[in-house]
Amino acid sequence: MAYFKVEKLVKYFGGLAAVNGVSFEVQKGEIFGIIGPNGCGKTTTFNMISGVFPPTSGKVIYQGKEIQGMKSHKICHLGVGRTFQVVKPLGRMSVLDNVTAAAFSRVNTIREAREVAEKTIDFCGLAPVADVLAKALPIAGRKRLEITRAMATRPDLLLLDETAAGLNPTELLEAIELIRKIRGNGTTVIIIEHIMHLIMTLSDRIHAINFGQSVAEGTPKEVAANPQVIEAYLGKDYA
């Protein structure tokens, strides 16, 4: 039994098929990358997995359980955490309060939630800005807060949606370091990313999507050499 699997996911918005048959399997403990050109349906796939909206058809199977169509907060409680590509900080709350709110998904008292939050903030390296209002953070901080908050819900499977976009080279290295640490912690990670350096170094396997459909899958090297992937990114002449 696969740890996590999506089967022939399809999502129509009106007459437009944003995702039209995406299937993949993820092993426990893996870092699994998803790539594809803009608008190919990566984030839509994440939204279906995390319950933002239900798929038009297809299945999402997590630890043997079908979770498609469930509400986001239920999926979170099952152990699937996510970050948002367009960051959603709880602006008028401090970083610590943002993470504390997330920690309440596993504990009930303020004291425990604070403790979990402080540990998670230390783990993710946000301790220096713990008391800063979330809306005052620069983009790198906000991206990291997304990860920290998701980690405070103690996910078994973490979905990272372009958490490295907009980071400078130093911040990028830190992000790679952090994602490695998260995996080292026993968390399975699925990453959507455009930054090839990040996704090629981190991923154990990569899945490529184009026009809403799965086109290739394999190790980073295999996928980079796949003609369909090259066509999707660079055009037919290069394939």
Next chain:
Amino acid sequence: MKKTPVAAIVAVAALALLPLVLADNYFLHLLILFLIWVIIGSSWNIMAGYTGQVSFGHAAFFGTGAYTAGLFVMHGGFSAWWGMAFGGVAAMLLGLPFGAICFPLRGAYFALASLALNLILMHLATIAERFTGGMQGIMIMPTFVSKVPYYYITLGMAVATLVVVQSIIRSKWGYYFVSIREDQDAAESLGIDTNRYKNVSLAVSAFFTGTAGALYMNYMGFIDPHVVFSLHDYSVMAILVAIVGGVGTIYGPAVGAFIMVGLQELFRSGFFGLFKYLGDRTGSETFTQAMEVVQHAHVLVFGILVVVVILFLPNGIVGDWGKIRKSVFRSKPAA
């Protein structure tokens, strides 16, 4: 988390001792109104200020509480004090189906739905004459002649409301409420059942507002649909009280209630009788005429006040207290 501010404890102690010193009916009446507004303002604030679900129709819950108390007397001749026990529950029972139907709406659409709820109830109370007495309203005999018992009951309820609000805000619920206000989608992704917690905040808010309504029935002895379901006297006033004092702060609505009730009375009474006094003393018509104008000017002044607060103190007096203190200190001449 911060402790209860000393100022709040001192204020409550002072209010508790006040009738011993000053048993003047007029001032007690004003203080009772102020305390009722502390309850309504704080209730509105829980749902709108903290959870971000703005209501334009809190009179719906206030009126439901008041009518619950009134109907106990009208049908079956129970004491209106039963309303204190059931008024809040009735308002909550009204809130739950309303929330279930309307919380899928977001932002302004939800606010408009709450406005509609308010108007529907006002008309229902008017039309259902056999049950509610229609436009004639409900009149009851007050239990106490003195205002002192009412004062202490209201004070007790206002303090209870603030204590409950404070302990909710400093618990898991508080974090959830504010998370929903700040970003509903993010909150949902963090495992927060946003729909459920919006309903929880509505239930708490409706309960206390309804209890305030029942208290109002007991104290004033008369209600009719246009009094207790009044848009501008309750629904809008609840918003003003919270905005002036500070939306999303624990003590903001209490400060706002003090200012709004004070201002309203200041104008209603023509600067506490100053105009009448001057008119009598000088025998001039001008003061009498000016008084007429001033008496009707409070709505205008409320409008100006809200504009000023939104422009200069967007977080209200309590929310922007640091800012106020700073500018006051800076404007002091260097000694």
